[in-house]
Amino acid sequence: MKRVALFTMIFALTAVLAACGDTKDNVTQASQTDTKQQEVEAENQKLKEEAEALKKELAEKEAAEQNEAEVETAVEATTVAQEQKIAVTAEMMSLVVPNLVEGGVIDPKTYNYLVDHVDLFPALTAETKKAASKEVDSTITSRHLFKNINPYLDKMVKVTGSVVQIQEEETDYGTVATIHIMDDNGNSMIGYYNNSTGDILDGDDVTMRGVPTATYSFENIGGGTTIAILMAISTVQKVQ
DSSP states (O other), X not given: OHHHHHHHHHHHHHHHHHHHHHHHHHHHHHHHHHHHHHHHHHHHHHHHHHHHHHHHHHHHHHHHHHHHHHHHHHHHHXXXXXXXXXXXXXXXXXXXXXXXXXXXXXXXXXXXXXXXTGGGTTOOSHHHHHHHHHHBOTTOOHHHHHHOOGGGTTOBEEEEEEEEEEEEEEETTEEEEEEEEEETTSOEEEEEESSOOTTOOTTOEEEEEEEEEEEEEEXXXXXXXXXXXXXXXXXXXXXX
């Protein structure tokens, strides 16, 4: 009887131990599963972060390329505008000189000056008007120009006088004003200004800044001949 009881106890203990072993195996398997799950989640998170980083990099690259394209477009537009502006100044005077002076051509020094100072012909903003004023060589007068214009073909000069005649017309270069003034020395200065002159009229006193371009002559209303200095005008303003 005692042996039966002993066997029964051993069997029960074996069953308990087996149960404990199964529980331990289940816990181990569960722990391994959790670890693998965490590893998978960590890997997914890493892949997600890499994808976000790549997406951000591609967006930044696309934005940079778009910005670069916009800059290139702006530069091209500025270049075209600059070239057009050069044509309005230097090229216009290249046509005017031969039309007024028989066999005449614009001097390369004058042409290059107009090209190099394209923003000053005409000078329409406060900044460019100030720059034009700084360019003026105040030692040069109309008497110097009538004596010999050649040394001053690439110099900015200033002349003041009374308007003998002023005319404006629409051309392929836009509005072009022809301004004939007579200064205090009795010398005629004729300026070509690529813009409207506003409220300036015949008889007004004005100051013109510009580059001497040629000496030429024309018949005046009195039947005589007037010798004049032709100028490419940067600024013209009424003297108050």
